[in-house]
Amino acid sequence: MIPFYLTAAAMLVSAIMVVRSTDLVRAVLWLSVVLGATAVAFIQLKADLLAVIQVMLYTGGVITLMLFAVLLTWRRDEGKPAAGRHRQGIGALLALGTAGLFVAAISRTELPEHTPLVESDSAAVGALFLQQHVVAFEALSVLLLAAMIGAIVLARRSDA
Amino acid sequence: MAGLEMWLYLSALLFAIGLYGVITRRSAVALLLSIELMVNAVNINFAAFGWSRGDYTGQMIALFAVALTVAEVAVGLAILIQLSRTHKSTELNVATELK
Numbered sequence: 001m002i003p004f005y006l007t008a009a010a011m012l013v014s015a016i017m018v019v020r021s022t023d024l025v026r027a028v029l030w031l032s033v034v035l036g037a038t039a040v041a042f043i044q045l046k047a048d049l050l051a052v053i054q055v056m057l058y059t060g061g062v063i064t065l066m067l068f069a070v071l072l073t074w075r076r077d078e079g080k081p082a083a084g085r086h087r088q089g090i091g092a093l094l095a096l097g098t099a100g101l102f103v104a105a106i107s108r109t110e111l112p113e114h115t116p117l118v119e120s121d122s123a124a125v126g127a128l129f130l131q132q133h134v135v136a137f138e139a140l141s142v143l144l145l146a147a148m149i150g151a152i153v154l155a156r157r158s159d160a
Numbered sequence: 161m162a163g164l165e166m167w168l169y170l171s172a173l174l175f176a177i178g179l180y181g182v183i184t185r186r187s188a189v190a191l192l193l194s195i196e197l198m199v200n201a202v203n204i205n206f207a208a209f210g211w212s213r214g215d216y217t218g219q220m221i222a223l224f225a226v227a228l229t230v231a232e233v234a235v236g237l238a239i240l241i242q243l244s245r246t247h248k249s250t251e252l253n254v255a256t257e258l259k
Binding site: 001004005008011012015016018019024027028031034035038041042044045046047049050053054057058061062065066068069070072073087088090091092094095096098099102103106107111112114115116117121124125128129133136140143144147148150151152154155157 | 163168172204208211217219223224243244
């Protein structure tokens, strides 16, 4: 139980720092803490493969990409976390409402029988990918290719 | 070991924090960060349900979601860089056209 609470506390505190921090570089770095804590959570959920992918793709790739984007773009609007108190109030209200709704829904739902995984089996996940769900897997690879080409075309200088 | 509902509560709170960020942030980069938080919450749910049911399909779907998010972030950041070039700002209020 204690590992869960430590992970959850780290995750929630740094998530709040991500949305509250006025410095964008800091917000990105706090996000990397959230993503790292999520990797720890995945290990607790017996999803070792997912944890490794999380560290490689997110903490390694996405955070670097985000840092590049923050440092390459104009930031004269930095330092203002939100559009005024009014908007912050609406945001807080909606977020609390959503959280309350979810918590109420979860506490009322009868959860399915709890038969947890006892060990992590990356080979089983791989087999699911390449046998039962191979069509979705191939579609995903086409989508990734399209997204990659799209990103390159979009980011290219128009005068080049 | 924490039960399934604890993980669901954690994920719900994380999702709500991300939602707060999406509503209050004006910078497009910060908006993408908040969306990452929400996607992360959903991934925890997938992994937690898979774990609780003793099934690896949840992990597989979470992996799909990870790949999709990475593609989304790449395209989003490319649009952002273009926006910053043409409008000299990444504030969302200035983004009214894409040319």
